[in-house]
Amino acid sequence: MKVLKFGGTSVGSAQRIKEVAKLVTARGCNIIVLSAMSGTTNTLVEISDYLYKKNIDGAKETVNALEAKYMRTIDELYSTPEAKEEATREIKACFNYIRSFTKDIFTLFEEKEILAQGELMSTALMNIYLKEQGVNSVLLPALEYMRTDKNAEPDSQYIRQKLTAQLDKHQGADLYITQGYICRNAYGEIDNLQRGGSDYTASLIGAAINADEIEIWTDIDGMHNNDPRFVEGTQPVHQLHFEEAAELAYFGAKILHPTCILPAKLNNIPVRLLNTMQPDAPGTLIHNQQSAHIIKAVAAKDNITAIKIKSGRMLLAYGFLRKVFEIFETYQTPIDMIATSEVGVSVTIDSERNLTNILDDLKKFGTVTVDKDMVIICVVGDLEWQNRGFEAEALDALKDIPVRMISYGGSNYNISFLVRREDKVKALNMLSDRLFKNKK
DSSP: OOEEEEOTGGGSSHHHHHHHHHHHHTTOSOEEEEOOOTTHHHHHHHHHHHHHTTOHHHHHHHHHHHHHHHHHHHHHHOOSHHHHHHHHHHHHHHHHHHHGGGSSOOOHHHHHHHHTHHHHHHHHHHHHHHHHTTOOEEEEOGGGTOBBOTTSSBOHHHHHHHHHHHHHHTTTOSEEEEESSEEEOTTSOEEEOOTTHHHHHHHHHHHHHTOSOEEEEESSSSOBSSOTTTSTTOOBOSEEEHHHHHHHHHTTOTTSOGGGHHHHHHTTOOEEEEETTBTTSOOEEEESOOOTTOEEEEEEEEEEEEEEEEOTTGGGOTTHHHHHHHHHHHTTOOOOOEEEOSSEEEEEESOOTTHHHHHHHHTTTSEEEEEEEEEEEEEEEOOOTTSTTHHHHHHHHTTTSOOSEEEESSOSSEEEEEEEGGGHHHHHHHHHHHHTGGGO
16 A cells, blocks of 8 residues: 655646546555645634734734635536535535634644644535545545644554554555645644645655555655755656655755655655656656766755854864754754864854844854855765765865855765855756766
């Protein structure tokens, strides 16, 4: 059995739902994970924002507009009065539930309940449509098996036990439909796996049932070797190691959520990235096998801030780095890159939320300088240090671009460069010309 996940654009209209239904029914008995219809989660966040601000009229107007969109989808999707009636009943129940929050105190807990409605509605629409087409489809409510523990980490044992029981209860089904993103926390409250969490759901389900493969269906034909928004002639990468995919996902390749990688990797379950618009395209296969002596892809991560701490006492102060890192830990700010010398250390962060406090604390230990609006360019592939020349090629490609920092050796799969935002597009194109186009 496989796990097939479809993102919001893949189920973003009546026509797309029909096409996905046709695709999944042709692939046998699998578990289908669906995100909310495209635009829904953003609108639900907007509704929640109105409710936080006590703007009840604004919330109701936005709810009404979203409900009208779903009613139009129902009219276009179903051909029988029975299916239309059932779908209308299900969707109206969700919107009436959302409206119920306009009467009481609104907190983060209520927001999470509102956000869960998107996936509940998309799976209801798909399940009803499949049944209308004569498919023996079973809806597996994610809120009955997907749970996080007290540390907000997935409770793998609970997920496996409850999901297996659900599948055993509904043996003989043609397809199983379930929600991505949503879950319950350790206290039984409705929660979620954060934005992009439907990929995570698919990976957790795959691990729980020991799936043959996890398929992530989006609107692009696999992970490309560079960003097609800025570089012409990019190509899908046919195979990636899990570590390579994790690097690319973290450093800007939006097609795959970074959290999706770990459960599949640990359970040795291949992940395949496919395109709902071109279902016959091979896409990208991600697994635990490394392709030797190949540079695979380039990605970029924006909105980076570089911080340099210089201290003449650093050479003899063996606790200096510990003190620096503790400051970032205190403000729950992760570090992306790091470079050290005998008199200083440079680090990068991707959030300025606590920047002022971080800088104030760092100034106790040395002179601090900051560079904002930076970009990390990440080159991914077989970058074992014994492979002579690969890092030199990447460096030579950027010879005409000022590079603020370089990170190499922390991983066998990447070398990263910190450049100015205005140099990003030029850097991506120069790397593409040197590493890929000139290799043909």
